[in-house]
Amino acid sequence: MSNNRRSPFLFIAIIAVIILMTVAIILWFKPKNSRTVFSQSPFTTISNEIANLSIDMTNFNDKVDPSSNQNSTPFTTGLENLPRSLQGTTVDGEIIIDEQKQLVVTEGLRRLFDYFLSAFGEEEDTVIYDRVKSYIRNHTPEPAASQAITIFDQYVAYLKALPEIEKRYGNLQLQATENGELDLNAVAQQKQDVAKLRQQHFAKQTITAFFGAQEEYDNYSVEMIRINQNDQLSDAQKEVARQDYISRMPNNLAKANIEQQANLNALISRTEQMKAKGATAEELYKMRRELVGAPAAARLAQVDQEDASFDQRFNQYQAQKQRLLSQNVDSAQAQTELNQIEQQLFDESERKRLAGYAALQQQKAANTN
Structure with a gap:
């Protein structure tokens, strides 16, 4: 992509097409019972907690009290009279406790919070808080219940503070679209500010549980952009740099998902190259079978x-x-x-x-x- 400075809008368009093709291929051949494979725009806003919820937490009531009396809430289970957007859905997330009934903080606890917070705008903030508190107490013994409610209060305060960081740096995705490049220095500074904000609101183990996987994906995305924007590297050198970065990642689910993403990117690139050279259907099938297996290769042949x-x-x-x-x-x-x-x-x-x-x-x- 050595000409991205000369054709910034073409560069953005190519990125967008590749993302859409990648998502389509993921949905086409992923197993029905598998977890969703990571697929992320390289221009993802680093502090995307707000984007995921599609809400403005700046108006969340500052006076919501996590220690308020349980009997003051109209809820018992927290699932009574759900707002329209949550009706017919299954509660996402989890509450895990150990043998001493102490809370084990997981990413699933954050997903549980996000599930109820997604109704912000349909319900008053105090109603949402009472709903979350009732749900936790109905499903969780003490002291884990109070621990979870405390973390929820911290999470709300954190979400309320995030927009200030967003305002400070502006819309980095829009800036990248206009300039043809992402300002990596601004991204690094924004990530640093978000990290400081998390440290102000959460214990270290909560930060790791809530944001650890997201941080790995963010770092991966930023590094891929850094490589793509390096005009001193050839396409072959860029590919080597990408593979080297992935190989140095810790062996975990994030790395497995990213490796699958890399295979899909290679699949798209090699398919385009082979089609441009007039490859036969059989040649395409053999290449795809090596990368993604026979069943997926057969389905992609059908798509062709x-x-x-x-x-x-x-x-x-x-x-x-x-x-x-x-x-x-x-x-x-x-x-x-x-x-x-x-x-x-x-x-x-x-x-x-x-x-x-x-x-x-x-x-x-x-x-x-």
Whole structure:
């Protein structure tokens, strides 16, 4: 990507397309019962706790009291009269205790908090707090229950303070889109400020449990951007640098997910290169089988066939559309005929893709010229 300075918007577009293709491939061949594979934009905001919740915690009531009397709450289980967005859902997260009924802090506890906090805006902050407190006490013995409620109060205070850091640095993702590069110095300083904020609100073991995996993913994403933005490295050297970074990561779930992500990126890159050279379906199948296994390779071959069929029908559609436009027929009549052609050539879901696909083809043609 040595020309990203000359074509910043093309660089961003390529990144976006690769991300979308990666997510689509993950969803296509991941096992149905597996945990979601990590897939993250390289421009992810480092302090993405707020983004994940899609709420503004700056208005959360400062006077919510974690030690308030349990009998003052209208809830027993915390699940009574759930807001619309949570109705019909299963509570996410977990509360783990040890043999002495002490709380074992896990990432699942944070997910539990996020589950209820996601209703902010539908419910008053005090209602959400009472709901969380009741849920914890209904499912957890003491002293673990009080310990969990204390951490929830710390978590709320932390989320309330995060927007100040966001304001300080602005929207780094938007800045990257405008400039064609991510300001890695700003990212590093923002990460440092977020780390200090976490230390102010949480014990060390809570920081590790709540944010440890996220921190590994963030560090990985930043390093991949650093490598991609290094114009002194060739594509081959960049790939070596990526693999070297991954190899030095600790052996854990985060590394396993990132390795799978790297395989998917390699799959996309090699597929594009082989197709450009006119590779046969059998050659593509063999390459994919080596990277992702036979079942996934077979399903991707099916995707190729479906894409080829769509391309053929799209070209037929475009030819008939041009013919109609060249005949200078009445616009209403032309639109009626076009609608009929669309219905003949495409199903309902494919028709929704036509406008975007046509725009993509025009962009490709413009870039080629």
